[in-house]
Amino acid sequence: MKRWLTFAWIAALRFLSEGRMQTGFILGGIAIGVGVIVFMSAMLTSVQTNFTNRVLTSQPQISLQPPDEVARPLRQKDEVIEAAIVQRPTQRVLSLDQWQTILARMRARTDVLIATPSVSGSALAVRGDASRSVGILGMEPDDYFRIVRLPDYIVSGEASLGTDDILVGLDLANDLGATVGDKLNLATGNGGNRILTIRGIFDLGNKGVNERNTYVQLRTAQSLLNLIGGVTDIALTVTDVYAAETVAKDIGAILPVKAESWIVTNAQFFTAIRAQTLSSLLIRSFVGLSVAFGIAAVLIVSVLQRSKDIGILRAMGSSRGQILRIFLIQGGVLGFVGSLVGCALGAAALLAWHRYARQPNGAELFPLIVQPSLFVWSAVLATLTGVIAGIVPALRAARLDPVEAIRG
Incomplete structure (x- = not known):
């Protein structure tokens, strides 16, 4: 299989395999982070969908009603208001006109x-x-x-x-x-x-x-x-x-007519949904940042540990672009493999929660909605996060002077 890989891929995989312990720790951290994101995203989607379906199946989406009755002030011929105080009339039960x-x-x-x-x-x-x-x-x-x-x-x-x-x-x-x-x-x-x-x-x-x-x-x-x-x-x-x-x-x-939609009549519901979405987004963002910093930290340590190896590779003719790609590939591989494990952990946590979290009568709390696209996007974002997190270490490795790196 290695003959189909480029030099950058071979070197990146070799560096990852030689540092098995730190690679394992960072993969575990990435997996936990992605698992948390998958679990929270699926739970938020399920809760919001359940609440929305509850609202939509218990009331019309739009209700058309007669306009409110309005009291009009009495005026004399010279346009002087006869009644200074106009009270809102009581609303009678009226039929819609036509x-x-x-x-x-x-x-x-x-x-x-x-x-x-x-x-x-x-x-x-x-x-x-x-x-x-x-x-x-x-x-x-x-x-x-x-x-x-x-x-x-x-x-x-x-x-x-x-x-x-x-x-x-x-x-x-x-x-x-x-x-x-x-x-x-x-x-x-x-x-x-x-x-x-x-x-x-x-x-x-x-x-x-x-x-x-x-x-x-x-x-x-x-x-x-x-x-x-x-x-x-x-x-x-x-x-x-x-x-x-x-x-x-x-x-x-x-x-x-007076047209009222379910969005207006359930304004508090939408306020709660927006607050819930915002809080979940913030939590997922902080988890993603922690994953990115973890990958960056491991790759920076890897650059420091392998500065002599990088110097030798540069002395043997490796270009700065190849050194740059080695560490970008490492970041992408860590993100991708960690996301696969994390998706599996998130799915297992969702199934366990759905099985054991029940109402007092044994019924499910609400239907669990798990979309396949959630796992695809989680893997893509984790891989991109790994690549982006590897940019700084990769640039540092590519800028190393071969002679100084070999001298140590």
């Missing part, structure tokens, strides 16, 4: 995947002596469940809805002492009243949501909230979830 036309336009957009109408309002849920204030959301299950994947969170019963059925959260069911098949009496502030049967109980992983949210058929909510033929929201999903705010602003600019 919602059928808006719905058709949304379904015609190329950047919108699903558009479906819904009606939302508040009511009082009563069962026996127990009562709770709840939020009613009426929708068309076939379309709405493609946006909010409520069937995936059903813990009891089923997600099918008839005109006299209702889906309630786990905490609300516990507060009312209700189970699947029990009756709930829903009463609204405008006089609506309906007795509904609990068809299913869901758990969205949020106590506040589980205590308040209820789901019924669209016509049932329209009847309860006295909005026959009207809708209060149009729920949308878009082709690019991270462009939802841009799409919402565009819709709000051309239509008389």
Whole structure:
């Protein structure tokens, strides 16, 4: 195999093999550093993907609602304001104006995947002596469940809805002492009243949501909230979830609606994600720097130890470029081999963590996402880091004067 290698490669590999102990130590350090980077990157990706999927499967990506009602000051003919203080009016439950036309336009957009109408309002849920204030959301299950994947969170019963059925959260069911098949009496502030049967109980992983949210058929909510033929929201999903705010602003600019994206309604979530990403990036950067300085330190020591060998090579006719390449190759080989071992360590740590880190009921904490590209990029970056770290030692070796190096 050596006959296929250049002089620089042969000399670099010879230098590495002769200093087995220091080579082994630096390979171990590189492997640990790369393993930490692989483990943290995969964990961060898994956590963020799990959180994002949780958010996106429990609410629409964009919600279109009627504009807020605004109080206008009274003016006399001479343009003098009659009322000096204008208070914000209470927001009534209103239907979207010409919602059928808006719905058709949304379904015609190329950047919108699903558009479906819904009606939302508040009511009082009563069962026996127990009562709770709840939020009613009426929708068309076939379309709405493609946006909010409520069937995936059903813990009891089923997600099918008839005109006299209702889906309630786990905490609300516990507060009312209700189970699947029990009756709930829903009463609204405008006089609506309906007795509904609990068809299913869901758990969205949020106590506040589980205590308040209820789901019924669209016509049932329209009847309860006295909005026959009207809708209060149009729920949308878009082709690019991270462009939802841009799409919402565009819709709000051309239509008389209030368009809110999931990015705005979950601002704190994005703040936490950005903070988590930044902290992880800083940790990985410091680990990478420690690996680079470790490689540089080993190569500098190697230059000092082999100054006579370098002088002899220069005296025998080796060029400065060949000496330079010897130590750059050493840095690249250390980075590449260390990255391979580090990727294996990182993968083993991820599998061990996923196997033993469990919820109290034995279920996984969240799905582990490991992308093959993570290992490829880790190997490439570690190799480049090794080459870059070897630049200073390589330049120092190439500048050695042969006579002075041999004299020692």
